[in-house]
Amino acid sequence: MSAGLTEFAAAKLNLALHVTCRTADGYHQLDSLVCFAGAGDVVKLSPGPLRLEVDGPFADALCADADNLCLRAAEMAGADISIRLTKNLPVASGIGGGSADAAAVLRGLKRMGYPIPVNLGELGADIPVCLKSQPARMQGIGERLTMLPPLPRLHLVLVNPGLPLSTPQVFAALRSRNNPPLRDIPDFADFAELVDWLGHTRNDMEDAAVGILPVIGDVLVALTSCGAAFVRMSGSGATCFGLFDTAGQATQAAETLQRNGWWSVATELAQPPHCG
Ligand code: C5P
Numbered sequence: 001m002s003a004g005l006t007e008f009a010a011a012k013l014n015l016a017l018h019v020t021c022r023t024a025d026g027y028h029q030l031d032s033l034v035c036f037a038g039a040g041d042v043v044k045l046s047p048g049p050l051r052l053e054v055d056g057p058f059a060d061a062l063c064a065d066a067d068n069l070c071l072r073a074a075e076m077a078g079a080d081i082s083i084r085l086t087k088n089l090p091v092a093s094g095i096g097g098g099s100a101d102a103a104a105v106l107r108g109l110k111r112m113g114y115p116i117p118v119n120l121g122e123l124g125a126d127i128p129v130c131l132k133s134q135p136a137r138m139q140g141i142g143e144r145l146t147m148l149p150p151l152p153r154l155h156l157v158l159v160n161p162g163l164p165l166s167t168p169q170v171f172a173a174l175r176s177r178n179n180p181p182l183r184d185i186p187d188f189a190d191f192a193e194l195v196d197w198l199g200h201t202r203n204d205m206e207d208a209a210v211g212i213l214p215v216i217g218d219v220l221v222a223l224t225s226c227g228a229a230f231v232r233m234s235g236s237g238a239t240c241f242g243l244f245d246t247a248g249q250a251t252q253a254a255e256t257l258q259r260n261g262w263w264s265v266a267t268e269l270a271q272p273p274h275c276g
Helices: 069-076 098-111 127-132 167-172 191-198 206-212 215-225 247-258
Strands: 005-022 028-047 051-055 081-086 136-140 144-147 155-160 230-233 240-244 263-267
Touching: 005 098, 005 127, 005 155, 028 098, 028 155, 028 263, 069 081, 069 098, 081 098, 098 127, 127 136, 127 144, 155 215, 155 247, 167 206, 191 230, 191 240, 206 215, 206 230, 215 230, 215 240, 215 247, 240 247, 247 263
Parallel strands: 051 081
Antiparallel strands: 005 028, 028 081, 028 136, 136 144, 155 240, 155 263, 230 240
């Protein structure tokens, strides 16, 4: 490798997340409409030895030890590289986080000629979809992907109340694990059609997460008060998103929500990555 390269690790959003059953191994079967936001972390790869440095607004919340998914991804690919991770997104927050970062490392390594490891799921259930970083229906425990046509333009606001939430803890708190799957996902003609379709879907983890962190309920109410056309929690939380009619409304909402001391950003859908 002669020079370094940069990969964007877009925030993953579960626009809809249905939990359809729990299997014998304790994992949950999911059915989810996933998309990626223009807000994200940044990964820079340069010649080794293998190491990880973290900077950015949420660097302190992250442990750069050998367990970090970025290092484990590089090791799995057999790559001796130096990784600089700029952590712009809150950690343990239901928007991909470590999985998006590790997937960005793997995309960068692919551009350098390294093969993508086959046993990706070992790193995390969200890694396959984060590798694609494009709209997809995600099923199974995350390994079954159906890529979707581009979604209508979205004016998104992401909000996190500043408290981490453990994914296993939220799964453990689910009251119902046998829920209906998603209806067929159409090729959405426009924003209104997407919002209408989402109105018939759920995030089956939302009630359990609100039970653990009631402030998530406050975030959802606040997003609605800011005029969002649709609001929901992403993944196992605590990050929530709102879909707005215009970019101006989204920007104003993000500024209002920041005044509560919450992390909030207005953004749109991510551009597709160089390779996935
Ligand atoms: O794979 P990931 O690190 O995202 O998952 C964290 C934990 O969440 C798993 O160890 C498992 O307890 C739970 N999980 C699950 N079903 C899934 C994905 C994750 O039960 N489909």
